[in-house]
Amino acid sequence: MDFINNTLAVFPALIGAVPVVLQLALGAMALALVLGLLVALARISNFKILRAISTVYVEVLRGTPLLVQLVYIFFVLPSVGVEIEPIPAGILGLGLNYAAYLSEVFRSAILSVEHGQTEAALSLGYTPNKTLWKVVIPQSFVVSMGPIGNYFIAMIKDTALASVIAVTEILKTANILNSQTFQTTAIYTAAALLYLIISLPLSRIVIVLERKARAIG
């Protein structure tokens, strides 16, 4: 009983960190969506140089740990004169990293749109650019909705990594609390539960979105 009471008692102190987590995740997701789409377009473009740059970007960002990337942005960049506050640094690191993964989602979604859709648009007088933005990309979003949702949930959990670059999100708050009270079990159990409380409803939403997407496709 004590364990449950202690855990519950820690919640109010941790809940204060939830807005920070949401700020990180939403900010980074916005960055990752925009950048991810641009990288995806670069990867399928006609220009060799764009294809090369975007391929290197994806390989580097996926081939090194997110934790290392965050540390790099926060601790190494200042040595070349670029100092970024903890939260913006967290958003930047998470966003750049997830952009690499999302670009792959977008790329395969764009390529999965049937060629007949493109031909129909062209035959109706759409320019190639309009065909891409008005016909192909909107349909690729339908396909990528589920994977994007899953990456968003993963990102919520990855915000915990920002604790190493001085962002007082849930884990960092728990660490501070622990060093003051030493209620290790209660504190970290509460922290874990808090992540679960955020991500469970989100995964329900993703399932609904996927079902909707299937109904259209």
Next chain:
Amino acid sequence: MAENTVISIQDVHKTYVLSSKPSFWARITGRTQAEKRLEVLKGVDLDIHRGETVVILGSSGSGKSTLLRCINKLETIEGGRIYVNGHLIGYEEKDGQLVAEKPSLTAKKRTDIGFVFQHFNLFLNKTALGNVMAPLRDVKGLSAADARKKALPNLEMVGLGDRAENFPSRLSGGQKQRVAIARALAMEPSVMLFDEPTSALDPELVGEVLSVIKKIAQQGTTMAIVTHEMQFAREIADRIVIMDQGVIVEQGHPEAIFTNPQHPKTRALLKRSGIVPPQDK
């Protein structure tokens, strides 16, 4: 070019390159493979006049669909010229050579050419009405209200006014094809091209699509239709064109073609469709 000519196809050549990429084995042995080329159009000439309904018949592989797709540059050509309303389609002429024109220019010319595909190609993320409205908004730049005003009568014309809010996944094949026809018609093109419009349909759905096409023909729309529906061709065509192996072998009034075919390929084609010309009886 006669004044009432809408489409003028002049000596068009088209070749498909079947294997431009050398195989893995060819690459590591350094032996380059000979490219496989298939000449599908070997110099086709055809004029289609205002208000005329031309039906193109031929066995599969004769090049009839390719010819239709060349008219709005869904296919490139290597030689010859295609004019629609006097505009050279897809190319500019420089010193007697064809040079690909800017895609935006081709796009503009395509708004004047309606195309109906075998597999409908409706935009899957839009309702029936949304499909008809989309090009009016995106290409013609109409407001949502104006596009709607223009789209609805076209949907009603193909008998689908009550299905406006249905997504393609909730429509039958015949209904999808009728929406596709409405979508093309709403752009008010000066010519409509139909590429085997009923070939992907269940037999019981063919009739509803053919009757819509007939209705459009009766309104005096200029049309070119590629089909395998012989009876339909005979009823609707002002002129029938027979293609075989990339060339036009015979053309003429449907009654002449059906009752007194001249070319052996025409006779063979009619025979395969169960139509025996009187002289062969």
